[in-house]
Amino acid sequence: MTATAAEAAAPHDFPLPKILTNPASTPPTLITQGAEGRLYKTTYLLPDIPCALKYRPPKPWRHPVLDQRLTKHRILSEARILSKCRRDGLRVPDVYALDEAAGWLMLEWVQGTPVRVNINQRLGSRTEGIEDDEELKDLMRRIGAAVGKMHSIGVIHGDLTTSNMMLKPPAQQQQTTDGATGLEGEIVIIDLGLASGGVHDEDRAVDLYVLERAFGSTHPRAECIFGEVLDAYRQSYKQAGVTLKKLEDVRMRGRKRSMLG
Amino acid sequence: MAVEIVQLEHVPSSYRIHLALFRNVKNAGFLHQQLLARNADFEYAFIDASTIVSRVHLLSAVFKAVNSSVNGTLRTPNVHSEIVVSLSSSSNIADAYRRFGVSPSTSDLFVVKVTFPSSATPEPPSADSISQHLTDNVEGDAVPATDETIRTITDVRTVRKSYKLNGLAWLDAIKDELLKRQEIERLILGGMALRGV
Numbered sequence: 001m002t003a004t005a006a007e008a009a010a011p012h013d014f015p016l017p018k019i020l021t022n023p024a025s026t027p028p029t030l031i032t033q034g035a036e037g038r039l040y041k042t043t044y045l046l047p048d049i050p051c052a053l054k055y056r057p058p059k060p061w062r063h064p065v066l067d068q069r070l071t072k073h074r075i076l077s078e079a080r081i082l083s084k085c086r087r088d089g090l091r092v093p094d095v096y097a098l099d100e101a102a103g104w105l106m107l108e109w110v111q112g113t114p115v116r117v118n119i120n121q122r123l124g125s126r127t128e129g130i131e132d133d134e135e136l137k138d139l140m141r142r143i144g145a146a147v148g149k150m151h152s153i154g155v156i157h158g159d160l161t162t163s164n165m166m167l168k169p170p171a172q173q174q175q176t177t178d179g180a181t182g183l184e185g186e187i188v189i190i191d192l193g194l195a196s197g198g199v200h201d202e203d204r205a206v207d208l209y210v211l212e213r214a215f216g217s218t219h220p221r222a223e224c225i226f227g228e229v230l231d232a233y234r235q236s237y238k239q240a241g242v243t244l245k246k247l248e249d250v251r252m253r254g255r256k257r258s259m260l261g
Numbered sequence: 262m263a264v265e266i267v268q269l270e271h272v273p274s275s276y277r278i279h280l281a282l283f284r285n286v287k288n289a290g291f292l293h294q295q296l297l298a299r300n301a302d303f304e305y306a307f308i309d310a311s312t313i314v315s316r317v318h319l320l321s322a323v324f325k326a327v328n329s330s331v332n333g334t335l336r337t338p339n340v341h342s343e344i345v346v347s348l349s350s351s352s353n354i355a356d357a358y359r360r361f362g363v364s365p366s367t368s369d370l371f372v373v374k375v376t377f378p379s380s381a382t383p384e385p386p387s388a389d390s391i392s393q394h395l396t397d398n399v400e401g402d403a404v405p406a407t408d409e410t411i412r413t414i415t416d417v418r419t420v421r422k423s424y425k426l427n428g429l430a431w432l433d434a435i436k437d438e439l440l441k442r443q444e445i446e447r448l449i450l451g452g453m454a455l456r457g458v
Contacts, residue, residue: 019271022272023271023273043271044270045317046317046320049317079455083455094450095454097324097325097450097454098454106454
């Protein structure tokens with residue numbers, strides 16, 4: 001599931017997962033629909049704990065046994081990776097609950113907006129002075145540090161984009177405080193549905209390459225400061241230099257190592 | 262009244278959740294014995310409160326157990342034993358009872374009672390009768406189950422051991438005790454969600 005789909009989803013016609021048909025203080029809202037599943041905003045345990053529910057509905061075109069196994073596997077694999085990241089001190093959404101047989105995963109609702117939105121708001125219609133924007137460059141460095149941290153604990157994201165990172169504003173910050181740049185806060189990496197454990201420089205380099213390409217097409221005017229991401233990445237763990245070297249190879253040949261597939 | 266009725270999100274309306282917290286419990290051995298004897302009058306989840314870090318922690322276990330009960334996927338004899346087992350981050354049932362359940366040395370005790378209409382009891386016991394039964398049988402002081410009270414009861418060292426949260430440098434580096442506890446709670450929820458899977 002990718003969060004790039006229309007954020008303001010139309011009123012849903014989809015049948016709700018069974019768990020969401022039980023009573024709750026506020027009705028669930030469909031946030032986005034991906035190829036594999038749907039993302040709802042709802043509540044966990046109490047009315048004041050918002051949560052995200054990732055639901056992978058049964059796929060009628062698959063054999064039921066295979067479908068069940070794939071769904072279980074994907075839910076568990078995402079939950080395990082999130083839990084591992086959290087234990088190792090990388091900021092990702094908390095896992096609240098899951099039911100792999102029913103196909104859902106309940107996660108912390110991360111406040112804030114996707115980094116993509118913050119960058120675009122900051123850029124506005126500017127075409128000049130972007131390479132001197134220290135606040136924006138600082139955000140780039142926080143992105144690089146977060147990705148580096150993730151790689152250092154042996155996790156490959158698989159779909160790194162500025163839409164799959166949230167910028168969680170500091171808790172006490174008011175909406176319109178003086179001097180607020182809209183770029184403060186903590187980077188929270190989200191949607192690890194395609195993530196895997198990986199310790200090869202190759203996998204890490206491809207992860208960075210995917211981010212680089214996605215960044216270039218999402219924020220072409222800010223491409224000039226993407227180097228900040230890689231600089232911070234270089235500082236973030238010991239093997240980073242080797243990965244960046246590998247990135248140069250990947251750039252030459254593209255994401256796929258073989259010519260197949 | 263000793264018990265509080267807790268309304269959880271996404272729980273079928275036929276399910277009622279009752280919660281009580283007793284301090285200075287004198288007869289934990291007796292209560293433990295009733296569970297071992299499978300005394301049907303003592304269908305409760307009796308939890309050693311020192312293993313709990315917050316209401317959300319306990320309620321997460323209740324939610325999991327109720328969800329299993331609704332789906333018919335209980336791993337233990339009933340929803341009450343399932344609550345105790347749901348607290349554990351491992352799939353070892355005996356180990357979960359031992360770590361989180363009441364023991365003769367328990368002095369602070371959480372009691373959870375989940376009721377729902379079944380063929381055996383179409384009319385589940387009322388909150389009043391549950392409250393009365395607990396007042397009659399638990400020798401201890403009923404107190405409101407607030408996070409402030411829970412904080413004073415938690416044995417953080419044992420909790421961290423139970424959930425394998427030792428040796429996390431970033432966690433130890435947090436100076437703010439409240440923040441640290443919040444992070445511990447978060448890690449526990451993840452551990453519980455992934456239990457045995």
